[in-house]
Amino acid sequence: MGRVTTRVPRTRMDLGRAVVDRRPDTVAVEEPLEVRVDGSSVTTTMRTPGDDFDLALGHLLTEGMVASAHDVATMMHCTDVGPDGSPTFNVVEAALSPGVSLLRPARERTESMTSACGVCGSASLDAVRTASRFDVAADAVRVEASVLAGLPDALRTHQATFERTGGVHAAGVADADGTLLAVREDVGRHNAVDKVIGGLARERELPLSGTVLVVSARASFEIVQKAAVAGIPVVVAVGAATSLAVELAADAGITLAAFVREGRISLYSRPDRVPDPPA
Structure with missing residues (x-):
């Protein structure tokens, strides 16, 4: 396996303090x-x-x-x-x-x-609306709002390469209780999703029913597509959701949650799987 990170020369300038610092920095390998x-x-x-x-x-x-x-x-x-x-x-x-x-x-x-x-x-x-073999819309999973809200922080604790470089995305698959089953990192958010789905598929048969896909980036079309094909009924993104991601999630019956951070959740499709939090 090749290196995940490497060291490169770096010059950092702090204009407010008039400081120039020259030393090697750790970056993610691509x-x-x-x-x-x-x-x-x-x-x-x-x-x-x-x-x-x-x-x-x-x-x-x-x-x-x-x-x-x-x-x-x-x-x-x-x-x-x-x-x-x-x-x-x-x-x-x-x-x-x-x-x-x-x-x-x-x-x-x-x-x-x-x-x-x-x-x-x-x-x-x-060409990319790959038909899923699984009826994701029929998945009866229910996930507490507090579980969804806690997944980005749980994912972050497994992002060792991000901590060293700040330059990679992460994807994880969790069960309905919020326990992460697998986490992978990559410079490409779609690669991170492929890695985590591929890793789980080597251990268990698809579909990944009753699970939640959490990504450290935005929820774009290809992220939701990959979840649908793998039979994952819930997708959580730290960032925004795109219009095509929302459209596909609604069509496929996926619960799509975006802007999940600081105790806030924006649900764009199938909110019925997430009970309202206690008053």
């Missing part, structure tokens, strides 16, 4: 990861090294290319070599199980995929 399936490339994304198999599997699942972790027989790093001659581990090769083929081809894109990019450059919006 490197490309190519995912291949049976020798064919399906995506290349900029990510933070680490949990690459979770990322690869999570991407295949949330993009609707495979239905289960069992559809993937093996995953391995191809030992590609960087300019300095050292291995980079920036290619994951996945082999499908016997008799399994991809359910859909890789999404067509019109530009390279970056760490900030989930559905950026897609040929059409219809």
Whole structure:
């Protein structure tokens, strides 16, 4: 596995105090990861090294290319070599199980995929409305408002790389009582979601019924899409929700909560799953 962080030169200027400080700083590593399936490339994304198999599997699942972790027989790093001659581990090769083929081809894109990019450059919006196999709207889970309000702080306690760099997102999946089942970090918020879903999918079958996806960033379309495909009925975001995220959450029957911080919650869809707090 490559480095998660690295040290770089830095000059910090404090204009109010007229102070110039020159010393190394710790920043998050951003490197490309190519995912291949049976020798064919399906995506290349900029990510933070680490949990690459979770990322690869999570991407295949949330993009609707495979239905289960069992559809993937093996995953391995191809030992590609960087300019300095050292291995980079920036290619994951996945082999499908016997008799399994991809359910859909890789999404067509019109530009390279970056760490900030989930559905950026897609040929059409219809191409990314991947139909979930699960009836998320029928999930009977109920989550107390106090649980939702506490999830961002709980997530923050697991963000070790963020504490060192301030430069990565996090995604976690919790049960209805607020217990975090898994947390992953990455420079790309959609990568963090793929990592945490992929990690859980290696331990249990989808759907992830009765769970809550919490993200440290805004709730955009691709975050809600990935939750729907994984069968997650509740999404919590520290930041804002976009119009397409709200539309998709309403269509899929997902409870979408945004601006969840400082004891406040904004519910944009399916508020019936969250009982009103005591007066």
